[in-house]
Amino acid sequence: MLYIVNKKGEVLKDCVERLTSHDVILLIEDAVFAAVKTSPSSVVSTLASDISVYALRADMKARGLDAQRCYERIQYVDYAGFVELVENNKPVRSCF
Amino acid sequence: MNLIGTLPLVLDVKTLFFIINKGLQGNVCGQEFLDIILMAAAFDQKVVVLFEGDGVNALLKNQQPECLNLKNMMPVLDTLPVYDINDVIVEKESMEVYGLTENELAIKAAVVSRSDIKKQLRSADHLFGF
Numbered sequence: 001m002l003y004i005v006n007k008k009g010e011v012l013k014d015c016v017e018r019l020t021s022h023d024v025i026l027l028i029e030d031a032v033f034a035a036v037k038t039s040p041s042s043v044v045s046t047l048a049s050d051i052s053v054y055a056l057r058a059d060m061k062a063r064g065l066d067a068q069r070c071y072e073r074i075q076y077v078d079y080a081g082f083v084e085l086v087e088n089n090k091p092v093r094s095c096f
Numbered sequence: 097m098n099l100i101g102t103l104p105l106v107l108d109v110k111t112l113f114f115i116i117n118k119g120l121q122g123n124v125c126g127q128e129f130l131d132i133i134l135m136a137a138a139f140d141q142k143v144v145v146l147f148e149g150d151g152v153n154a155l156l157k158n159q160q161p162e163c164l165n166l167k168n169m170m171p172v173l174d175t176l177p178v179y180d181i182n183d184v185i186v187e188k189e190s191m192e193v194y195g196l197t198e199n200e201l202a203i204k205a206a207v208v209s210r211s212d213i214k215k216q217l218r219s220a221d222h223l224f225g226f
Contacts, residue, residue, distance in 0.1 A: 001218055014117065014149050020214055093223045
């Protein structure tokens, strides 16, 4: 199952609490801030290793975030990659 | 071309999950979301309504949104069975967080654990939230 999250804080926390084995999480919009290692929201570091974490490259770029400041486990996708994630991980839950 | 002949006779029925995870009073989205649920059921789709997180409070009795000049959603929730929506589930863990018991809920709903809900979500065709 794919979780698309667009905010950090409570929204991200509620989503993370419901993740189970082999789920995929995609950080978009302001949720990409949670990808930064020094971010006050440390939920990404607490995720089980069988959870795949993706961030949308355009939202990272728009906010001036580069991968060097982010957790190593994070993978990056462009819009085509976004579509592939949706196609390969149905059903999709948008957490807003 | 005979368009009628190309239309499927039976609408493809999908299982649609509607997830209410926040209060219905905060803005107009909650009201719109309930409208979408009823519309999906009117199109004969298999509809499941799930309340979790803060959303469990939307089922409390004695809500008085009229004091803020807001629409009371309870009559809409009461009509769910009329639309053949009989799968209303509430996440057990969220009820515990708010210290709620089944008899405090205004409508009939099944209390289901987070892990069992996850199994149901995985088999759904589409999940909707707001």
